[in-house]
Amino acid sequence: MTRRYSAWTLAKEGLRGHGGWQQAWRSPEPKSAYDAVIIGGGGHGLATAYYLAKNHGMRRVAVIEKAWLGGGNTGRNTTTIRSNYFYPESVALYDFALKLYEGLGRELNYNIMFSQRGVLTVAHSEGEMEIASRTVNAMQINGTDAELLTPAQAFDKAPLLNRDPRARYPVFGAVWQGRAGVARHDAVAWGYARAADGLGVDIIQDCEVTDFLVENGRCAGVETTRGTIRAGTVGLAVAGHSSVLAAKAGFRLPIQSYSLQAMVSEPVKPCLDTVVLYMGTGTYLFQSDKGEIVVGGGLDRVPSYAQRGNPPMQRTVLSGMLEMFPSFGQLKMLRQWAGNVDVVPDSSPLIGPSPLAGLYLNCGWGTGGFKSIPAGGWLLAHLMATGSHHAISRPFDLDRFVTGRLVDEAAGSGIAH
């Protein structure tokens, strides 16, 4: 049985030399059949397993991961959580995730280090301020928090911002979402894994799905490197590799894979206590709890599965950082990495039944997968358990590409994924 973490157990173990901690989850051998199988042991897959057990009472559930937990995009992002979107469908989805994040540490009994330090999106001209106020209005109408800030208020949130009146991108004001923030990405995966394991979910690592088992036109399970596993229902949550798995299942998706890179600097003293994004440079950054400046930006321009990132975008992102914070010119960068993300033409995710009956999709999150983990898991679990959409996931069905009812957030909120 999973041992509960608390200040009391921490103090007790501290006195005993921390010898009494158990493994946070088991590593069982795969069984030959489950009621539900989820492909992909990242945040979304683990959250799906947790909500299948928690919300729908399913006990024979397995998560199949080709490598190790959270080793894909869950471990390769910049951990920002926000819901500053334009369309009601999008705000309903991302704000649902944000609300679940707000109670997640307590729910999972795992410290995910969720810090609601706010996101400041800076505008640089009268025209961009009009876009900013349109975004704020949309967010408020859709029921999430948003505020339009003056330059003085923006400088108050981030005192080191470039104040030079001749700056290429001067500060004209900003959109502020105070409930947004950052969380510890590994802890989100580990917290869901531990909680799902506690509810009886089998988490099977180092096991790659090689093919789908199809009987009478329906997905009846998966072939893996550790044998055949039959399943009543199958969920796909593999982020950047969705097209590769879809090809094995015999269909195509409206997805192009790109690299999204990020970097961290050496740790420095506390100097920035919010997340800052410039509309002009596309660069965003925040300071981690360890003191590192975490910097990210737009997608690489070359479709890729390489997980490393090309130098031109690295230069764009870093020159953006210097424009925003000239005082960071002396920072030394420590690490650079890239995740492999699914990009969909309307920059919104794909959640719903796949063309193969019995197989359900949770993919296409583009650059926004981490912040959506609790919602993606909740909604995929709903689909797998009931066979039908939750009201929040319905607009994100694959059928929107045939009906033309796209949720175009690239145009709506200017979010470039």
Place this chain on the structure above:
Amino acid sequence: MQLFTCPFCGPRDETEFQFATEAGKTRPEPAAEVSAERWAKYLYMKDNPKGPTREIWLHVTCGEFFALERDTVSHAVTGSMALGSDL
């Protein structure tokens, strides 16, 4: 910085190029008989392969579209050719 080869201009910096789409797509005709499903397939559905691929790129500098054969994992470029009837 990677160099891509434009069939008209020779090797140039990757930032001069823009990805357009996968090669091998044929626009369904005649328009009046094309169903919404078939049109959606043509517009949106992709192979998006991991490994060798054949794509249409634009050399922004000269304004020409061309076919580029490359690998989406290693980023190695194996061929660059003007568009012809084989596409």
